[in-house]
Amino acid sequence: MEIKHVCILGAGTLGSRIAFQAALSGYWVKVYDIKEESFDSSKKMIAKIAKGLIASETYTKEAIDAALTRLSYTLSDVEAVAEADIISESVTEDSALKQKVWARMAQIAPEKTIFTTNTSYLLPSSLAPFTGRPTRFCAFHFHDVFYSKIVDIMPHPGTDADVIEILHDFGQKLKQVPVILKKENNGYIFNAMLLSFLGAAGKLLVNEVATIQDIDKSWMVNFHVPMGPFAILDSIGLDTAWHVTHQLPDANSKAFAALLKTYIDAGKLGEKSGEGFYEYPNEK
Structure with a gap:
């Protein structure tokens, strides 16, 4: 074909x-x-x-x-x-x-x-x-x-x-x-790994271990990359992230999904709406 x-x-x-x-x-x-x-x-x-x-x-x-x-x-x-x-x-x-x-x-x-x-x-x-x-x-x-x-x-x-x-x-x-993929897997290959990474960042934020900026800085500086987990979430779209996260059964995911929902309800969907965890196009 x-x-x-x-x-x-x-x-x-x-x-x-x-x-x-x-x-x-x-x-x-x-x-x-x-x-x-x-x-x-x-x-x-x-x-x-x-x-x-x-x-x-x-x-x-x-x-x-x-x-x-x-x-x-x-x-x-x-x-x-x-x-x-x-x-x-x-x-x-x-x-x-x-x-x-x-x-x-x-x-x-x-x-x-x-x-x-x-x-x-x-x-x-x-x-x-x-x-x-x-x-x-x-x-x-x-x-x-x-x-x-x-x-x-x-x-x-x-x-x-x-x-x-x-x-x-x-x-x-x-x-x-x-x-x-040889068989079905939620999140495919990369997303399955990414979900664990973003979930860990969400847990740190929900538990008030550090700020959004400092969590991102820690990842960016250590891995020499231009974006941390919350900037990545902004690029994905907080609505998309919520649709995945709120379906997960564990308490940490539920808590992070609830936080994401507050952003979504305020119209802050990430880069595509001009604001999420950061403001665009001049994100700090």
Whole structure:
């Protein structure tokens, strides 16, 4: 199967990045969302990424402009999937919502279409029954796309082996490094490790061991990296982090999820909203 047309469900932070990279890689891309304002945010984000890619001489302005002609947005899910060879779903990390989305895609997507979810923590087997085509469904999970270029391929027990092969090839064409999981695991590989790291930082903060800034400084200086755990959470999105954390059973995770919820309720979602643990674009 040759992939030419890509559908992205969700014009958020990661959905926008995947869409832009797919367009840069020569694919025709349609991005679907239920909110018009999501498209404005997506376009601003892509413009910022494009500026950096041109400055670093990763792509020329001509290549960027050509890619943007292959990228379009729509509020119609029927239009979004009409020609899709593959769907990449990046909607909010909520099981019931994702199940509803896939039940709808089962009704309107062409028979040829491969279904993939970009879920951060849910298992594909929990969504597969709602797709109407479980053999053509797989978790296909991106990280940053432009700077952290791993893409996780995590099949459920019913995923067709040919789909895994197609996704491996597609991941490489998107200039990512595909890694294939031998079995389902919450958080894939990297996120499973990252969750322990972020959880430890959250425990330190909730227990008032140190401030946000000093916890981040300790990690940054010791590992010679530009971001600590709370800046990383801001880049992920505090709403995404909450959706994962509040489902964990231990008391420390529950307490940290409660703290995250206070930020979310105040509209502080992280970098994408202009403020989270830090203020953007001039975070201290």
